[in-house]
Amino acid sequence: MINFKQEIANKIAEVIQLEKEELENYLEAPKDAKNGDYAFPCFRLAKELRKSPQQIAQEIKENIKIDTNVLEKVEVIGGYLNFYVNKECITKEVLEEIEKEEYGKSEIGKGKNIVIDYSSPNIAKPFHIGHLRSTVIGGSLYNIYKQLGYNTIGINHLGDYGTQFGKLIEGYKLWGKEYDIEKEPINELTKIYIRINQACKEDETILNQCRDNFKKLEEGDSYCVEIWEKFKTLSLKEFQKVYDLLGTKFDSWNGEAFYSDKMPEVIEILEKTGKLIESQGAKIIDLEEQGINTPCIIEKSNGSSTYATRDLAAILYRARTYNYDKALYLTSYEQVLHFKQVFEVAKLLGIDDKYIKGLQHIPFGMVLLPTGKMSTREGNVVKLEELLTEAIERAEKIIEEKNPNLEDKKEIAKKVGIGAVIFNDLSNSRVKDEIFEWDQILNFQGETGPYIQYTYVRTKSVLEKVGYLPKAKEIKKEKLFDEYSQNIIKLIYSFEDILIQVTQKEEPSILSRYLIDVAKAFSSFYNENKIITEDIDIQNARVFLTYSVGKILKLGASLLGIEMPNKM
RNA sequence: GGGUCAGUAGCUCAGUUGGAUAGAGCACAGGCCUUCUAAGCCUGGGGUCCGGGGUUCGAAUCCCUGCUGGCUCACCA
Numbered sequence: 001m002i003n004f005k006q007e008i009a010n011k012i013a014e015v016i017q018l019e020k021e022e023l024e025n026y027l028e029a030p031k032d033a034k035n036g037d038y039a040f041p042c043f044r045l046a047k048e049l050r051k052s053p054q055q056i057a058q059e060i061k062e063n064i065k066i067d068t069n070v071l072e073k074v075e076v077i078g079g080y081l082n083f084y085v086n087k088e089c090i091t092k093e094v095l096e097e098i099e100k101e102e103y104g105k106s107e108i109g110k111g112k113n114i115v116i117d118y119s120s121p122n123i124a125k126p127f128h129i130g131h132l133r134s135t136v137i138g139g140s141l142y143n144i145y146k147q148l149g150y151n152t153i154g155i156n157h158l159g160d161y162g163t164q165f166g167k168l169i170e171g172y173k174l175w176g177k178e179y180d181i182e183k184e185p186i187n188e189l190t191k192i193y194i195r196i197n198q199a200c201k202e203d204e205t206i207l208n209q210c211r212d213n214f215k216k217l218e219e220g221d222s223y224c225v226e227i228w229e230k231f232k233t234l235s236l237k238e239f240q241k242v243y244d245l246l247g248t249k250f251d252s253w254n255g256e257a258f259y260s261d262k263m264p265e266v267i268e269i270l271e272k273t274g275k276l277i278e279s280q281g282a283k284i285i286d287l288e289e290q291g292i293n294t295p296c297i298i299e300k301s302n303g304s305s306t307y308a309t310r311d312l313a314a315i316l317y318r319a320r321t322y323n324y325d326k327a328l329y330l331t332s333y334e335q336v337l338h339f340k341q342v343f344e345v346a347k348l349l350g351i352d353d354k355y356i357k358g359l360q361h362i363p364f365g366m367v368l369l370p371t372g373k374m375s376t377r378e379g380n381v382v383k384l385e386e387l388l389t390e391a392i393e394r395a396e397k398i399i400e401e402k403n404p405n406l407e408d409k410k411e412i413a414k415k416v417g418i419g420a421v422i423f424n425d426l427s428n429s430r431v432k433d434e435i436f437e438w439d440q441i442l443n444f445q446g447e448t449g450p451y452i453q454y455t456y457v458r459t460k461s462v463l464e465k466v467g468y469l470p471k472a473k474e475i476k477k478e479k480l481f482d483e484y485s486q487n488i489i490k491l492i493y494s495f496e497d498i499l500i501q502v503t504q505k506e507e508p509s510i511l512s513r514y515l516i517d518v519a520k521a522f523s524s525f526y527n528e529n530k531i532i533t534e535d536i537d538i539q540n541a542r543v544f545l546t547y548s549v550g551k552i553l554k555l556g557a558s559l560l561g562i563e564m565p566n567k568m
Numbered sequence: 569g570g571g572u573c574a575g576u577a578g579c580u581c582a583g584u585u586g587g588a589u590a591g592a593g594c595a596c597a598g599g600c601c602u603u604c605u606a607a608g609c610c611u612g613g614g615g616u617c618c619g620g621g622g623u624u625c626g627a628a629u630c631c632c633u634g635c636u637g638g639c640u641c642a643c644c645a
Contacts (some may be wrong), residue, residue: 025585032588041587053625078586079625098622122645128583145599160643211643256645282643293570293641307645333573337640358580363573402607416607428581431573433638440580444607446593454607462604501584513582516592568607
């Protein structure tokens with residue numbers, strides 16, 4: 001498609017002494033559509049040129065040679081130079097583009113590898129609503145990078161190692177017979193976990209026993225390994241239920257334990273740098289010089305490994321295996337210091353600078369209960385499966401009220417309920433905390449997932465009734481010059497730009513909000529205009545526009561991990 | 569205490585390298601279904617953009633400072 005911004009920058013560059021790239025950056029989109037589609041503020045040139053901004057704008061306007069087939073007109077308002085896109089041109093561009101099978105695909109990321117580390121729940125602990133964010137934010141970034149042509153690798157870096165397993169093994173040893181682990185694995189294991197944590201608090205020797213268990217596990221002790229494997233298998237089976245509901249997929253399930261045999265190399269490399277020093281019996285890297293006053297512990301005083309060491313081994317492995325250009329880590333902001341430390345120590349691994357630069361922690365806010373923070377140990381968590389089931393039930397109820405004769409109610413309720421939950425999580429900025437309120441998350445009105453789905457269903461319904469789809473070439477573009485249609489056209493035009501913005505900020509909410517804008521624009525259009533009408537030219541044009549909106553909504557939603565029903 | 573993130577309408581939040589009159593949704597009040605799905609559309613009231621300085625032609629946005637809150641600060645992950 002024509003890049004209007006570039007076009008304008010090129011034209012302005014012919015008139016004044018500034019680089020095209022710089023000009024392109026200066027160009028902005030006016031908030032109010034009556035001020036045009038692109039604006040060039042001349043204020044910053046005023047001092048340099050010793051003229052008033054209005055005068056500069058006026059002079060550029062007089063000298064600039066615009067192609068009226070691309071840009072309709074240029075106007076000076078205040079110190080702004082406002083450009084109006086030619087409606088015929090943008091309408092033609094958008095409609096013919098969207099008709100293509102491959103619409104929305106891009107080549108920007110071609111040849112680039114991106115590793116995304118997301119979801120990563122802890123084995124033997126409940127998969128609760130706190131894990132939703134990593135799972136859906138990571139999942140949507142995965143989809144969006146892929147859409148832009150990147151080679152994307154999704155990794156579920158399972159929390160399947162560490163002292164917590166030493167604790168579970170200890171608890172199982174002590175009271176395993178009292179719990180029916182086969183029947184309700186995670187619930188029962190959680191009870192053991194809570195109980196052993198309590199015991200550790202009361203008695204340090206038990207805590208040390210747990211640490212020792214983990215050491216044994218790392219050393220391959222057959223009893224410990226056997227129990228650990230059992231816990232892992234049972235947990236994964238439960239997690240899979242949630243992933244199936246959410247439609248989440250991974251390319252790799254290599255968790256922390258996978259790096260068990262890859263850590264000695266890390267320690268060896270670090271030893272050679274001379275920076276690995278002993279302190280209080282542990283092996284650490286001091287990061288004071290780097291402005292981090294907490295050292296990174298590489299090996300505990302009892303000789304067992306840490307989370308940091310495993311992450312370092314993972315960096316080494318991922319650099320070699322995936323040759324990544326970018327490696328994203330999706331976790332809550334509780335871990336910012338950890339990743340700061342690990343990325344700093346990674347510089348000592350002797351890997352190409354590209355791999356260091358590519359490391360990026362993407363922190364997000366926490367899900368809090370109205371009463372405060374959730375904690376597995378305290379036992380006050382809302383399980384994700386519970387939330388999703390509740391969402392589906394509520395959706396089903398609403399369908400029963402509004403559209404009781406619908407076929408496949410169950411299937412649709414699933415799409416709507418889960419869509420609502422996913423959209424809710426992806427519609428706010430990552431860094432913000434989220435207070436969990438059932439009525440807010442499962443609200444189906446206003447700026448929500450169901451609103452997007454409902455709008456999509458309306459487009460489907462119209463198209464079904466019409467029964468045909470005209471060709472973009474045959475459409476009389478001038479039938480779409482009204483304000484409502486043009487709003488939609490302009491939004492569709494910016495789709496790829498939106499995806500790029502998402503990857504620049506690692507912020508899927510930009511896409512969520514965009515989809516709301518599209519749905520709103522269509523709803524207004526739909527309310528204002530009859531699509532099926534006597535005038536066949538108008539009908540064809542509007543039908544095609546309706547089809548375009550449906551296509552964008554469906555594609556956009558699928559990138560967020562949300563499925564569209566055809567009816568609801 | 570150090571580091572770090574945040575503070576915008578009654579509530580939940582948008583606000584693009586600084587740009588034109590600070591915007592949505594929820595809630596509230598009203599209007600719109602004999603018509604392509606009312607999970608919708610339209611209209612309305614609502615603001616010390618946490619306070620105070622500074623930079624700038626221009627600040628919700630950048631800098632300094634204070635206040636409030638979250639997270640974090642060596643053998644959890």
